[in-house]
Ligand SMILES: Nc1ncnc2c1ncn2[C@@H]1O[C@H](COP(=O)(O)OP(=O)(O)OP(=O)(O)O)[C@@H](O)[C@H]1O
């Protein structure tokens with residue numbers, strides 16, 4: 001990669017997106033440094049998921065620019081052109097989005113083998129290490145439907161890691177989990193962040209955001225109202241909308 | 251009324267029946283393969299909303315679904331033979347029609363039940379959760395790869411019950427092939443009736459034969475369904 005040390009890994013500039021007449025993103029700008037951990041918080045419907053989906057090209061934007069590493073995301077218009085981007089940017093979803101008809105091991109191996117055309121034996125070695133990392137050794141031949149929510153979400157994280165991405169986007173990955181499973185998933189993310197993986201997290205876990213984030217962005221109705229290091233954002237919010245939001249969730 | 255099954259002892263009639271069963275099974279098997287191919291390709295056209303092909307598929311599906319299969323078979327048979335396509339058998343040197351009654355019967359079964367299969371497979375595809383598709387897309391799968399590796403395998407599993415009915419319907423419909431001189435079970439039965447006048451007994455046997463074949467197929471399809479069932483799936487998703 002030729003990206004210089006100083007320029008951020010992800011850079012969104014003035015991104016706009018409408019669904020029909022409804023403008024969901026009204027000029028979003030944000031940047032994420034290589035190895036940085038960024039959290040996006042905000043009320044439901046404020047456009048948080050849409051921001052993530054724009055970053056990996058799942059949702060095409062109307063105007064503005066998105067750069068990830070050397071890729072100019074808005075110019076990647078075909079499935080084939082998006083493959084290298086999706087190699088670098090992995091995503092983990094609220095509903096896990098695993099392949100229900102494939103075993104845990106197959107879930108991890110499918111994309112590297114079928115999309116990236118990597119050697120199956122090498123991918124299997126890597127997948128075994130990743131399963132150990134998310135503490136799921138022994139579940140290789142289980143199907144997603146046979147696992148708990150927390151286990152499925154850890155499989156989803158391992159599946160994302162199997163692509164050897166530079167960035168992982170996490171979209172409310174603990175929102176569908178029973179409370180006792182939240183911590184097992186968050187501790188995996190904490191480890192990743194500590195190892196220097198670049199992470200963008202949409203989350204309602206404010207304490208976790210405060211703990212791991214280098215920078216927090218607060219979105220409301222399609223704009224970024226306020227952003228900054230968690231210490232200032234959570235301790236001394238300046239915008240009334242953010243104050244209001246924090247009062248409700250904390 | 252007394253039933254007389256003594257004709258069953260005649261080796262010639264046994265031969266006819268056995269050949270008939272073999273023909274019915276072969277014709278049905280080929281029909282099922284064609285039906286599946288048509289169902290998958292048609293569902294793909296509809297699913298991806300491919301311009302022109304989508305419209306053609308919709309029109310053809312309606313056409314084949316809503317007309318009697320026997321009319322379709324006769325139409326195929328008389329149309330294709332009047333076009334007069336024929337080819338020369340390389341072994342015997344004789345000229346044979348390219349589309350025999352058997353070929354027409356297979357084509358007609360494939361088309362009629364294939365039209366039904368298009369809708370069946372499509373409804374299976376619609377049942378695939380959008381999140382699963384999105385998971386694949388986020389991993390770099392193209393639309394077609396997603397279809398091949400994710401949507402189709404899941405969709406086909408979801409539509410197994412309806413597909414089982416369609417397979418049974420195809421086997422039953424195959425009995426009309428006798429009307430274009432295909433020597434299937436029904437054809438053998440008609441021949442035997444002409445010679446023995448034991449209409450009641452022959453029909454009872456034929457009925458039993460179809461019951462046995464259909465039941466075996468249902469058992470096989472159930473086996474297949476449970477073999478490919480997704481463990482732990484469909485409890486809360488469906
Ligand atoms: N594909 C779509 N078509 C139409 N509207 C959409 C689409 N995707 C999102 N929206 C709308 O855009 C708005 C923002 O959606 P988004 O999912 O980004 O919000 P969010 O901040 O992630 O909310 P939540 O916290 O509930 O997940 C919502 O009002 C949603 O209804």
Ligand SMILES: [Mg+2]
Nearest residue numbers: 048049050172
């Ligand atoms: Mg969301």
